[in-house]
Amino acid sequence: xxxxxxxxxxxxxxxxxxxAWKVSVDNKPQSEIVKTSLxxxxxDNINEITEVTIADRRFKSILxxxxxxxxxxxxxxxxxSTSGIKQLALELSNLKILEAKTSSVEKYAKLGVSDLSIEGxxxxxxxxxxxxxxxxxxxxxxxxxGAKKAQRYVRLANQATAQLVAGQISAPTNPIxxxxxxxxxxxxxxxxxxxxxxxxxxxxxISKNTESEDFFTLQEIPESFEMKSKTIVSSIPAILxxxxxxxxxxxxxxxxxxxxxxxxxxxxxxxxxxxxxYIWKDKRYTVFAANRGNDNKELTDATIEKIxxxxxxxxxxIPSYKRRMINRKFEDLIQAIEEPD
Numbered sequence: 001x002x003x004x005x006x007x008x009x010x011x012x013x014x015x016x017x018x019x020a021w022k023v024s025v026d027n028k029p030q031s032e033i034v035k036t037s038l039x040x041x042x043x044d045n046i047n048e049i050t051e052v053t054i055a056d057r058r059f060k061s062i063l064x065x066x067x068x069x070x071x072x073x074x075x076x077x078x079x080x081s082t083s084g085i086k087q088l089a090l091e092l093s094n095l096k097i098l099e100a101k102t103s104s105v106e107k108y109a110k111l112g113v114s115d116l117s118i119e120g121x122x123x124x125x126x127x128x129x130x131x132x133x134x135x136x137x138x139x140x141x142x143x144x145x146g147a148k149k150a151q152r153y154v155r156l157a158n159q160a161t162a163q164l165v166a167g168q169i170s171a172p173t174n175p176i177x178x179x180x181x182x183x184x185x186x187x188x189x190x191x192x193x194x195x196x197x198x199x200x201x202x203x204x205x206i207s208k209n210t211e212s213e214d215f216f217t218l219q220e221i222p223e224s225f226e227m228k229s230k231t232i233v234s235s236i237p238a239i240l241x242x243x244x245x246x247x248x249x250x251x252x253x254x255x256x257x258x259x260x261x262x263x264x265x266x267x268x269x270x271x272x273x274x275x276x277x278y279i280w281k282d283k284r285y286t287v288f289a290a291n292r293g294n295d296n297k298e299l300t301d302a303t304i305e306k307i308x309x310x311x312x313x314x315x316x317x318i319p320s321y322k323r324r325m326i327n328r329k330f331e332d333l334i335q336a337i338e339e340p341d
Contacts, residue, residue, distance in 0.1 A: 036097040038154070038165055039136060043093040048130040052085060056124040057116060059173035072175055076250040078314065080178045088171055092128065092136055095167040101153060103160040111153035112141030113162045124173050125157065140169055176247065183316055184288065184307060186240035186265075186273070193266040194237050202330040206233055211268050218333055228335040239325045240265060240273065247317035251287050254278035254315050263326050269298040273307070275326070278315065284323065285315035 052063040062073040063080050070085055071077040101111060108114040114121040116139075128136035141153035144164065152169055155162040172178070189211055196204040205219040216234045218227050227233055263275040272293040275286050290307035292299060 037093070038095040038097055038138075038163075039093055042089065042128075042135060045130055045135055046086070046089045046093065049085075049089060049128055049135070050131055051127075051129040052088065053127040054088075054124060054171045054173050055116060056173045057121055059175065061173055061175045061178050063178060072178055075175050075179070075248060078179055078248050081180060084170075084178055088126070088169075089128065091167060091169050092126070092138070095154070095165045095169070098151065098164045098166055101162045101164055103162070105160075108155070108162060111155075111162050113139045113153055113155040115139070115157075123155075124171060126169075126171050127157075140171065176245075179245070179248065181244040183243045183245055183311060183318070184240050184273070185242045186267070188234075188237040188241055190267045190269070191237040191240075191265055192268045193264075195264045196236075196326055196328060197262045197264075198260070204328060204330050204333070206236055221334055224337055225334045226337050228333055233333055236325050236328065237265065239263070239275075239322055243318060243322060245316045246319055247283070247285075249280075249285060249315050251313050251315045254280050254285055254287065260284070261326070266293045269303075270294065271299050271303060280315075283317055285317055287311075287315050 050065045052061075054061045054063075060074065063085060064071055064073045064077075066077075070080040070082050072080045102108075109118075109120070109122075112122040114123055116123060116125055123139045123141055126136060126138050126140060127134065137157035139155045139157055141155070141162070144151050144153070149166060150168040151164060151166050153162055154165050192207060194204075194206045194216075206216045207219060208216045214234070215230045216237060217230075218233050221227065257278045257280065259276045260279050261277040263277075265273045265275070270293045272291045274289045274291065276289075277284055277286050279285075288307070288311040290304045290311075292304060
């Protein structure tokens, strides 16, 4: 009898131990059981990648590497962000499969992995190629609700099964997000003279005598008038401070158009920046050019070349708050002097 009780107790203990072990395994974080890479060979081919396309129902970015340099193909081959492309390739190579979810087309929409051709698709599609050989074609869907770590539903474009993967994916579809947004950065303190010339309007001339002065002066003010606000006038030369693009097109597109405005900015070192505005498809684009002015005691050729190498051949749409700085009329900057009582 006693021996039978011992055997029963032993088997009960064994069952309890086995159950506890199974529960502990089932409760392990997913990160501990992730083993399968979605793209196991991509890491070995990162340096061979020559084309990346990221698209959704609204935007499309086509990035191509030409002679070792990355360009945004559908933005007239404007230089692209190399670091962003490398980051995306590394993120794709680090994706780990957690589990297969569904092969049912009817359930794709819930996971966000429907084909882009489907109306209302919330997916984005990434295609990566090396010398015309496709390495990746992946539909990126939604993140699971309540996921504590970076996880996404995905589906290989040529397969039916949607999967849950672990890993971060940074793949903006808007072409502008793949560009270096800065056009030029010139502190207004270094500016000596600024002119705004619009056809059939009085030219605006703003200047100051020394770099240490905080405020600019509006020139050629008629008798009995004065500057309405020296703060507003002095804010205009800040147009080139950390100036960034909203959009960019090839300058060839606007080269045959008549300029709508020209703004010339001259620094104390003799650097001259010419901004020529054109209107194309109801948008205003600006072409920039750096030159050597008359007063060039400190200016080096390298300074001019650096700017022109960046802006030459391009027409930029600049942010509206920057545009407002130079969209001024002379009469709006002056006011009549009040006669004393």
